[in-house]
Amino acid sequence: MSLAVDVAKPMRLARGRHRRRVLTEIGSAALGLILLIWSLLPIYNMLLIALDPEEGEIEFAGNLWTPAPSLDGFVDVITQKARYLEDFWQQFGNSLFIGLLTMVLTVLIGSLASFAVSRMRLSKGSLLTNTALLTYAIPASFLIVPYYRIMHAYGLYDNLWAVIAAQVTFATPFAILILQLYARLISLELDDSARVDGASPVQVYLRIYLPLMVPALVVVAIYALLLAWNDYLYQAVLLSPHNMTVSMTQGQLFADVDAEWNAMMAAAIIYTLPPIALLFAFRRYVAASLTMLSSGA
């Protein structure tokens, strides 16, 4: 009798564990399916509107797929035939100009400042880190009205540089924080021995700091570019219709609901492709920096 119990108990336990494992698998499959639909539904909606042959059609007719998908929307965008998108490539160029200059200036200003603090050990350097932290915590949208006034006063209204200045301001704090974290991984003795050999601070910055910091600099560059790319508010407020960016054209949502929405959505899709490609290309760097940030190096 006692023997039978001894045999049956582990078997029941094993069966329970097996059932639990099957349930876990079914549960995670269901969760995975939900997440898939959740993530893709709005993107699918974008495609559905963009591929609709009828201009301005945002209706969902009950078909899960457009009966006659057409690339007219995309063609209209590329050939600049759609209303509000007559200057699409110029708008795209403006967006690109803002993005690239924000990127370059953020990398330059951020790396110089964090070089001074973390490598040259500028005393009171923590003050600089704190100001960065403080800026990081201020919601950018709260400063839009003063920015609008100030840029007007400087005669920079409707100038792409006004937007670049704003984006650089809000991108550098992150640059300084991540560069400081990353710089801890590099031995200071490298700098010291270079100095003993007679290198100037500028040479140390150019020959030692920059090359060794490439992974962090890449992340900072992507971050700055995407911040500018994602911005809607500053571009909409600081620029006029003469200097449109792609982001701004989407604001037609309120001015003209009957715009050619298939073309507008096609433009939106074209606009979102570069950041996705960029993140995908540099995913290793991004993943490494996320790990570094979440664990404090």
Add this chain to the structure above:
Amino acid sequence: MSTEQLIAPAPSALVKGPWRPPSHRHLHGSDLRWALAFAAPYAAVFVALVVYPFGYALWMARTPSLYADLISDRLYLSTIINTLFFVGLGVNVKMFLALLLSGFFLRPRWWIRALLPVYVLPWALAAAQACISFHWMLIGEQGLVDGLLSALFGIDGPLWFNDPWLGMGSNTIAYLWKWMPFWTLIFLAARMTIPRNIYDAAEVDGATGIRCFVHVTFPLLANLYLICTLLSVLWTLGDFTTVFLVSGGGPAGSTEVLATLGFHYAFDFGRPALGVATVLSALPVLIPIIIVLMRRFHTSGVQV
């Protein structure tokens, strides 16, 4: 920030002790001048484009009568409630689900690994474009969601933007969709740095599943979770794009949040000072959070 960040700040949370800066040696002569010159561009940007605009904002909103105007405005009260709803519900649900989902994405299955890039896609999408897609998706019976509801279940979906609560709900859903992936990645990265042997030890002691999460994972991530939540509160308070482009503040301004109401006052009603006062009225909430955050940044260490 207008867009929540690509990568979160640097909460030093796990495993390692607080980092100590290398001992200061005093800089002299040309070295000091170089160091100051290197830091100068950033200092100039900070003074000209952070301190000055912020001071300007305070100066614009200095008149007490502005606040009397605000309080007597019917819209302001509903905006405060909406903001509390949006930030309170949005941030907490987002963080909690992100924490749980980071555990899901840690499971060693090929299809879960393949799902991760798809799940992260919303974060990589430009915010304005994604929000407009949400707007069209929920536009009523012409929208994809109501269309699917009637095609699949035969129900007439609601008019999402005709009701304040449904409108705020739509904003929150769009916000969750856009920003949850990012925080999931942060927690996922943090979880991967937790040494495996801690779990092995817990398993030996008989902890499994939920108990492992409650007694091992969560205490280790608690500090990071707190910092992320606080930071996210600040950014969400400033989230303009989501509400502006999903519900647009309608119907009749009943789904405005502070950031969009301030914008409308300043640029549509021609009352810039009132617009500034609207957003600055969030300062009593903002400042304590910033103080707590800055302290956490400097003292946080590991709690292993």
